[in-house]
Amino acid sequence: MAFDPMSLKYNDAGLIPAIAQDAASGEVLMMAWMNADAVARTLDTGRVTYWSRSRQAFWVKGDTSGHVQHLVDFRVDCDRDCLLVSVNQTGPACHTGRRSCFYTAVRAGEEVELMQPMAPIPPSA
Template structure:
């Protein structure tokens, strides 16, 4: 079963595939991150979403330090196998900036505008400066 699932995913030359996390009940797009084969397998085995951190070069278990976890509801592979859609139950905020989702900058009238407020400070979530993914 494991190889059957991984065979359906087209990982890039770095062994990664983009994964979009979407709140399962509202359809809100929360974030985009990367997964490698180990992250896919861990997510499917545990039901807790795990990504690959390109900056840390290690598995990134969502919510491991912040407590803001993503429980997997459904795991979907697109028609080309090159993008994943994770329907999740988000606990807390999804973005490391303390916002509910990562898509808080909108281009309006030719200018970038912040359209959502910070719900929890990164310092409160992590006890330090904002970490990157």
């Protein structure tokens, strides 16, 4: 059965959450939004493409920062309202220069930073 991006369940803004996971380690890197066109572009090009809500434009991960995400696997959850993209990540995934956006833990009621930036913060990750 052929995949149709329109078969997914998008929110009222026409977006679906996409979780990026490192293909080798399984580490969760980030969450961003895709629309149907971003899904299609990701599958067509092999470069992960998101929809930037702040810029109202496509965001091909790494075009400005060099921190590219190459698609390895693309999965749809059971409710068809969330995506998991397995990627080969070049450099940090987070716009703060950290490997993952999930660098803050809450332990014993306190926030704890689990990792430091691995690169300077790029102008527009």
